[in-house]
Amino acid sequence: MQNVGFDQLPLEWIRAFETAARLGSFTAAATETGLTQSAISQRIAHLEKRLGARLFTREARRITLTAEGEAWLPHVQAALSGLRDSSEALFGVARNRLTLSASASIIELWLVPRLARLTAETGAQVKLRTMVVASDEAKDDTAIRVIYGSGDWPVAYKRPLYDEEFALVATPELLAQGPVASLPRLAVAGPRPGWGQWCEQTGMATTPLPELRFDTFSLGLAAARAGLGVLIASLPLIAEDLARGTLVRATDHVLPHHETYWLLAARERMSRRQWERLGDCLTVPHGVSRTG
Numbered sequence: 001m002q003n004v005g006f007d008q009l010p011l012e013w014i015r016a017f018e019t020a021a022r023l024g025s026f027t028a029a030a031t032e033t034g035l036t037q038s039a040i041s042q043r044i045a046h047l048e049k050r051l052g053a054r055l056f057t058r059e060a061r062r063i064t065l066t067a068e069g070e071a072w073l074p075h076v077q078a079a080l081s082g083l084r085d086s087s088e089a090l091f092g093v094a095r096n097r098l099t100l101s102a103s104a105s106i107i108e109l110w111l112v113p114r115l116a117r118l119t120a121e122t123g124a125q126v127k128l129r130t131m132v133v134a135s136d137e138a139k140d141d142t143a144i145r146v147i148y149g150s151g152d153w154p155v156a157y158k159r160p161l162y163d164e165e166f167a168l169v170a171t172p173e174l175l176a177q178g179p180v181a182s183l184p185r186l187a188v189a190g191p192r193p194g195w196g197q198w199c200e201q202t203g204m205a206t207t208p209l210p211e212l213r214f215d216t217f218s219l220g221l222a223a224a225r226a227g228l229g230v231l232i233a234s235l236p237l238i239a240e241d242l243a244r245g246t247l248v249r250a251t252d253h254v255l256p257h258h259e260t261y262w263l264l265a266a267r268e269r270m271s272r273r274q275w276e277r278l279g280d281c282l283t284v285p286h287g288v289s290r291t292g
Contacts, residue, residue, distance in 0.1 A: 009050060014076055016043035017055060021065055021073050032156045034266055084271065098278070099127045102146035105218040106261055109237045110161060111146070111282065118281040122274070144265045144278070148191050150258060156267035157275045162236040162284040164260035166193055168250035169238060171227040180250040185210040186229035188220040193255060198232055202253050236284070 020029040020040060030037040048055050055069035065073065100111060107128050119126060129143060151158055174183060185195060187210035199206045212229060214220040221238065224231035230250055241247040263282060265275060 009047065010043075013043045013047040013050075015080070016040050017047055017069075018073070018076050018080055020044060020056070020063065021069060022077075024063065026063060031154050032267065034155050036154075096123060096274075097125045097127070098122075099129055099143040100146065101129045101131045101143035102261075103148075103216065104130050105216050105221075105237070106146050106161075108218050109221070110261070113240070114282055118278070121281055122277050144263065144269065146261050146263055148259060148261050151262050153262070153264060155264050157263075157265040157270075159263045159279045159283050161261040161263060161282065164257040165235045166198075166232050166255040166257060167235055167253065168198070168230050169233045169241070169247040170224060170230045170250050172245070172248050174227045174230070175248065175250055180230060181205055182208075183250075184208065184212070184229040186220050186223050186231045187213040188217050188231070189213065189215045190217070191259065192217070192234070193232065193257060195232065198255060201255055202251075 015033070016029060016035075016039075019032055020026050023029050023032065026040045026044075027037050029035075029040045033040070044055065053068045054066050055072070056063045057066055100107075102111060107130065111128065115126060118124065131145070131147075146161065147153070151160060168180065170180075170183065177183065181204055185208060187195060195210060196206070198204065210229070212223055214223065217234065217237065220231055221233065221241075223229060224233070225241070225246055231247075232255075233247070235242075235254070238247060242249070263279060265278075270278070
């Protein structure tokens with residue numbers, strides 16, 4: 001290698017090298033860092049040109065470290081580890097201020113009931129920010145986001161809040177008024193399954209059509225609690241209502257769904273240890289039910 005001073009090498013190039021070397025893939029490195037595969041490849045190419053040495057051997061379906069790359073990797077990892085540790089020690093207070101960005105429904109029904117445990121176990125100062133979907137929050141790395149989908153976002157840290165399941169619910173008083181198929185229905189806009197999918201899956205009649213429609217799940221839930229209709233509800237989000245008997249299941253049918261809410265964060269936002277503690281406080285492990 002040429003004698004190139006460390007201060008001449010952009011840190012973003014070195015991080016791209018370390019991530020690709022550790023994961024053995026430019027594509028995996030792109031996923032962890034939130035960049036594109038071409039951006040990782042370009043940064044490493046710039047680094048190799050500046051160093052005057054090849055760091056990877058590129059083959060059709062894989063990459064391998066060259067002798068120079070393999071020799072340099074442990075020094076790079078030690079340097080980055082030292083930088084992370086010193087940053088955590090000096091600026092840990094700032095990093096322990098967490099901003100959680102989520103929909104109003106998730107803030108009210110999922111995050112707020114878990115804030116006491118989150119602050120107790122992390123000591124963090126927590127700010128909750130209502131997400132406006134139209135503002136494209138998915139590109140905002142300043143906050144820890146909660147987004148509904150299938151989990152295919154290119155971010156370093158992502159974890160589902162819970163396994164999504166839906167069921168029909170209503171107040172006991174409303175269900176006493178007659179067969180569930182004849183009762184008024186409540187509709188909620190958004191990506192979740194609606195009455196059309198429910199009726200298709202269960203064979204229930206498509207009428208009566210919902211007369212009350214809401215743009216958030218929490219509003220639809222408030223209407224269901226008021227006895228205004230039957231709601232297709234996310235079971236994890238209404239576990240407390242079911243436990244108290246405020247709402248009851250109208251049928252035994254449960255509709256699983258392949259999408260759910262995901263907790264997302266950039267790698268620069270927190271350490272792996274902080275992320276694991278956050279996830280332990282806010283998510284339910286896959287396959288574990290808290291729906292009763």
